[in-house]
Amino acid sequence: MFRYILQRGALALAVAFTVSLATFFLLNVATDPAYAIAGEDATPEMLAQIRETHGLDRPLASRYFDWLGGVLTGDFGESYYWNKPVAELVASRAPTTIALALSALSVTILISIPLGALAALKPNSWADRFALGVAVSAQAVPNFWLGLIMIILFAVTVPIFPVSGDDTWLHFVLPAFVLGASSVPAVMRLTRTGLxxxxxxxxxxxxxxxxxxxxxxxxxxxxxxxxxxxxxxLAVQLGQKFGGSVITESIFAINGLGRLALESILGSDIPTVQMLIFVFALVFVAMNLLADIMNAALDPRIRIG
Known part of the structure; x- marks a missing residue:
């Protein structure tokens, strides 16, 4: 079992390193960081001064290894848009996204597993067709549309839940349902087929x-x-919800990592964007690793194979 964990962990680290490398080079090649700092009215002299001050005139490879070394020591760089350490921004917004992702996963479990069990008990019955109909509907509806419908129904027409924000648990009900509904089809069908x-x-x-x-x-x-x-x-879906909450957090004005990513992209804040992409990828890889370990613990055939 220990050898299996080491093998899967080494593979996860290799994937995380590849993602960080690709993210850094793509962001720094597609956009000039000096231009993002200086703004649209920057003169060539200003751009040259900024490149020299921030070390942007050095080769990309040396800048990448400096950035990677900073990440390993907890220094994620400085945000161009907020003029704050990126680590401070990520730490302040991460708890909100974690709470939303866990709430959404709970919604997925509470809906999909009972539906899958109901469909498996009586295949090709009205219950089976109802469960499959719910799954198809959830898969066909985009998150932004479902979010707007939920706001109209349960925050405007019948004001049960708050429209936006993240102050209380009531603020997470609608966004958790919207984010969790997108995972219902996959989990429900897999539960039904397995049973x-x-x-x-x-x-x-x-x-x-x-x-x-x-x-x-x-x-x-x-x-x-x-x-x-x-x-x-479910483990993979949790990783996806952690990094795929951009639309949901934007619709419901939730100050999490997804909304931070959108604001950073709009503000051309390269250090924050590349760190968020790395964090999202790291969480996704970690959730896949956790799923592999849990499956190996539950089924000895996997780790023996």
Whole structure:
């Protein structure tokens, strides 16, 4: 098991390094950092002075390794737009995004797994068609449209929840539902498929012969084996929600990392953008690694293979 974790961890670090390298070079080649600092009215003399002051006249490779060394020591650079350390900006906004991502994942679990179980119990029935209809609808509706509809229905027409902000838990209800709904189709279909396959197993037929039926059969016997692929998908979905909350946070005016990314892009704040992309990629890679470790712990065949 320890060897398996080392192998997967080394692969995760290689992916994170590749993402950081690609992000740094693409952002610094596509945009001139000196121009982003000075603004549209900058003269060539001002640009030359800024490049010299910030070390932007050095080769890209040396600047990348300086940046990477700073990241490893906790120095994420200085924001051009807010004139603050990037680490301070990320630390102040990260708890909000973490709370939103976990809330959205809870919504996904509470909707998709019961629907998948209901569909698996009676395949090709009205319950199965209803669950698949919910999944197709959730997949077809874009987040920005669903967010606006939720605001109109539950914040304007019937003022139950706040329209924007992140002061209380009520502010997270609508955005968590919007962000969580996008993951319902994948998790629901995977739960349904896994349970249908498991329900045809010999040990399930034995459990039926002992009198187990319906939800007791599902929860005590079938779910343990069917849940393995679902665990992987949920971990990946958590990583996606952490980095994919830009639209949702912007619609509901939530001051998290997603909104910080949008504001940094609009303000051409290269140090903040490249650090946020690296953080999002690192979280996504970490969630994939966690999913691999959990699956290996639950199923010895994976780590032996």
């Amino acid at each position: 249908i396959e498991v329900m045809d197993s010999d040990y399930i037929r034995t459990a039926r012969s002992k009198g187990f039926r319906g939800m007791p059969l599902l929860t005590r016997h079938a779910m343990r084996n069917a849940i393995l692929p679902v665990v992987s998908v």
